[in-house]
Amino acid sequence: MKVEESEDTERREETGPASALQAQGPRSSGIARTVVWLFLLLIVAGVIAYRGIYTRVRAAAEVKVETRELAVPSVSVTRPKQSAPQQEIILPGNVQAFIEAPLYARTTGYLKKWYVDIGGRVKNGQLLAEIDTPELDQQLQQARAELATAKANYELAQTTAARYEALLKSDSVSKQDVDNTVGDEHAKKAMVDSASDNVKRLEQLQSFEKVYAPFDGVLTARDTDIGQLIAPTGGSGSGSTGGSTRELFRVASINPLRVYVNVPQVDSPSALPGVPAYLTMPQYPGRRFPGKIVRNAEAIEQSSRTLLTEVDVANPSGEILPGAYAEVHLKLPTSTSTVIIPVTSLLFRSEGLRVAVLRQGHAVMLPITLGRDFGTEVEVIAGLQGNEWVITNPPDSLIDGEEVRVAAQGAGQWGTQ
DSSP states (O other), X not given: OHHHHHHHHHHHHHHHHHXXXXXXXXXXXXXXXXXXXXXXXXXXXXXXXXXXXXXXXXXXXXXXXXXXXXXXXXXXXXXXXXXXXEEEEEEEEEEEEEEEXXXXXXXXXXXXEEOOOTTOEEXXXXXXEEEEOHHHHHHHHHHHHHHHHHHHHHHHHHHHHHHHHHHHHTTSSOHHHXXXXXXXXXXXXXXXXXXXXXXXXXXXXXXXXXXXXXXXXXXXXXXXXXXXXXXXXXXXXXXXXXXXXXXXXXXXXXXXXXXXEEEXXXXXGGOOTTOEEEEEETTEEEEEEXXXXXXXXXXXXXXXXXXXXXXXXXXXXXXXOTTOEEEEXXXXXXXXXXXXXXXXXXXXXXXXXXXXXXXXXXXEEEEOEEEEEOXXXXXXXXXXXXXXXXXXXXXXXXXXXXXXXXXXXXXHHHTTO
């Protein structure tokens, strides 16, 4: 029995480890696979977590960079333009005759005849009309008769005085009688002078029966006709029976012409005699009529703050009519060097007008003084040298010293600044 038990024991000892290993093999391989899968899952989870975190961090960084970039204003820049040494301004002008005069009657009567109608060219001293003055003619005849009577009385007084003076030498008459005759002679002489002056006055009035042109020009108005009652200027004259005082004709000298313009105060120092100018008129498109400044009022009109300036324009053919509207182009020399910038560059701040310029990537606010306004552009007469890079589209929130970014199209122009 012991022998069998020992054999069984030896048999179990020989077969025990192998069978244990065979029993544990499937279990250990399953654990290993589980560990491998867990490790792979951890790796995948780590990769996913890393990618998620990296993407978030990268997105946050990009948002931060983009936010910083968006916070920097994007602007455009340009160089100011230098203004021309001679500027041209266009002003409305009133064309007027060089000389214009209304003609009135100086005597009373009826219009007998007129010789020139409106639009007629007249010469100095040319007869325009005749006035029939029968009452004046009768007065002149009466005055001449009175003058003849006065002369006859004077001659008699002279003879009498001479006789009395001769008789006084022989004491045939008294001294008083001689003085009386001499005094009468002097009175008669005064009456002759008075009558002579009256005749001259009436002759002068009679000469006004004919109306003459006072200068070369054009008859621009005729306000009378044959048979119309004429009264002298300033009321009825000698022998007047009534009638209204009004001008008979109007004559205008149209070569040259005067054109009056109101030059703004800012340009008044340059509006000097001799400055060239020319006219443009709507009825003559494309044509220019040259002229020049001849004088100014030497005083600023307070209501408009302008300087009244006269431009004379030659008009030999009479194409330009007095009373017309014209645009006067004045070529005024500039006394100071100015620059021109876009009107969009202006910033209106509480401290005054400002312009932003680019310096080392930052905006710098400069105070300026404006000159003329050209619509889309303005003239700067103080505050800019002309070599700055002016920001043409500054945002309203732009402040002094703020960093700005220049648009790509302008980057190559300001890179050296």
